[in-house]
Amino acid sequence: MNCQSLQNRVLALPDPRQLPEQLRLHLETCGGCRAWWKQAVRLEQLLTRLPAPPAPTEKKNAFLDELTAAGPVIKSIPAVPRSSVRSLFSRIGRIPAAKTLAGLAAAILIAVAGWLMTRPGPNNTIVAKEAPRDPFLEIIVKRDLDLARAKSPEQRLEALGGLADDLSAQARTLSKIATPEDLRDLSGMFQKVVGDGIVQQVRAMNADTLSATRKQELYRKLTHQLAEAGRQADESAKESPPHALPALKQISDTARKGQAELQTILGAKS
Amino acid sequence: MRRSATTTAILLALAAWAGAQGPRTALSAADRVQMHRANITLLTDLVNNGIALGTTDNAVGRVEACQATARAIGVALCRAAEADDGDRVIELGNHLELVVRDGLSPMLDETKLHISKESPEYVRLKKAQENAAANLDESIATAGKLGGNAKVRSLTGKLGELREKLK
Numbered sequence: 530m531n532c533q534s535l536q537n538r539v540l541a542l543p544d545p546r547q548l549p550e551q552l553r554l555h556l557e558t559c560g561g562c563r564a565w566w567k568q569a570v571r572l573e574q575l576l577t578r579l580p581a582p583p584a585p586t587e588k589k590n591a592f593l594d595e596l597t598a599a600g601p602v603i604k605s606i607p608a609v610p611r612s613s614v615r616s617l618f619s620r621i622g623r624i625p626a627a628k629t630l631a632g633l634a635a636a637i638l639i640a641v642a643g644w645l646m647t648r649p650g651p652n653n654t655i656v657a658k659e660a661p662r663d664p665f666l667e668i669i670v671k672r673d674l675d676l677a678r679a680k681s682p683e684q685r686l687e688a689l690g691g692l693a694d695d696l697s698a699q700a701r702t703l704s705k706i707a708t709p710e711d712l713r714d715l716s717g718m719f720q721k722v723v724g725d726g727i728v729q730q731v732r733a734m735n736a737d738t739l740s741a742t743r744k745q746e747l748y749r750k751l752t753h754q755l756a757e758a759g760r761q762a763d764e765s766a767k768e769s770p771p772h773a774l775p776a777l778k779q780i781s782d783t784a785r786k787g788q789a790e791l792q793t794i795l796g797a798k799s
Numbered sequence: 800m801r802r803s804a805t806t807t808a809i810l811l812a813l814a815a816w817a818g819a820q821g822p823r824t825a826l827s828a829a830d831r832v833q834m835h836r837a838n839i840t841l842l843t844d845l846v847n848n849g850i851a852l853g854t855t856d857n858a859v860g861r862v863e864a865c866q867a868t869a870r871a872i873g874v875a876l877c878r879a880a881e882a883d884d885g886d887r888v889i890e891l892g893n894h895l896e897l898v899v900r901d902g903l904s905p906m907l908d909e910t911k912l913h914i915s916k917e918s919p920e921y922v923r924l925k926k927a928q929e930n931a932a933a934n935l936d937e938s939i940a941t942a943g944k945l946g947g948n949a950k951v952r953s954l955t956g957k958l959g960e961l962r963e964k965l966k
Binding site for chain 1: 826827828829830831832833834835836837838839841842843845846847848849850852853854856861864865868872886887890894897898901902903905906
């Protein structure tokens with residue numbers, strides 16, 4: 530069994546603390562997987578400890594006090610004389626709209642019975658539980674669509690900045706549990722978007738044609754975005770397992786390098 | 800009479816609303832990791848095509864980059880159909896529909912208005928359009944293998960309408 534296979538099997542367990550013997554044997558001999566497993570267990574424990582909002586006890590007590598302030602609600606239980614079936618029906622018959630209600634009840638009963646008789650039987654029932662969709666894939670598809678619809682280079686730059694943010698956020702989300710390879714994919718994509726996308730696009734925009742104010746504005750916006758991505762990667766690194774650090778550091782370094790390059794190209798002052 | 804009818808109508812509406820609420824399941828970190836692994840090839844293609852879309856000024860080049868995005872999704876869709884994974888076919892088919900309907904198709908229409916039919920650029924544009932149509936044909940045909948799935952049938956119907964627009 531290799532490390533990837535072990536990690537996939539641990540992820541599929543209902544509780545990663547309850548390890549089958551086969552997986553336990555691998556963990557005893559593999560330090561990397563042991564560290565990863567400890568993170569998975571920690572994550573599971575943290576999830577179970579998520580706080581639930583407390584019940585509004587004061588409101589409940591105030592409501593009960595208000596109800597009981599005027600004394601007991603039911604003071605005595607009246608004796609109910611037994612009645613015959615005939616008198617029961619005749620009394621129901623005197624209730625206003627009793628016939629309408631009875632008709633409605635009958636209609637509902639008939640509808641339910643009809644549905645039970647006509648619904649598909651067990652042989653041809655297809656109860657398909659739809660698999661969850663990848664929210665990150667959806668984000669990236671929409672980002673590509675934004676880039677396709679962007680009319681000006683500045684709009685494209687904005688969408689590229691968003692794409693870089695998406696990748697950095699996904700790396701942080703997965704940093705506690707994904708493998709170094711998974712995280713390297715994301716940090717590599719982030720690096721590409723910043724280097725081949727944002728910096729390249731700013732360079733191609735012929736900065737000389739932009740007004741000084743516009744340059745300053747553009748610089749401020751892009752560098753703020755990159756600085757934020759770098760700062761959050763650094764923050765996330767403090768709480769992530771050691772194997773996640775190289776990818777998060779790459780994101781942080783790329784963000785800083787991008788900021789420096791933008792400053793050079795736009796000649797703007799921070 | 801009116802009161803009981805109104806009450807019944809309200810109760811039925813509430814019951815219908817409650818019944819329509821599907822179970823909402825939050826994705827766990829483990830689910831996200833598995834999805835990341837399943838989609839990494841497609842994600843890489845989409846990010847690369849996104850960079851191309853973000854750095855290309857030439858209108859035909861942008862159409863080609865958008866077509867490459869649609870192509871990447873189409874390829875993933877065909878793989879999912881071959882693996883008989885109906886849910887994934889629907890997920891990817893919806894993405895493909897979105898990209899072609901709101902991205903590629905309007906870009907093609909607009910670009911055609913601004914370039915001469917005699918120019919080499921127009922030849923490139925026509926080629927991109929043919930490729931887009933072929934991509935949709937392949938996606939529709941491959942997804943059609945899951946014809947027993949009503950949602951897939953509805954999806955291929957929508958993709959077929961888009962295919963007609965690309966003629």
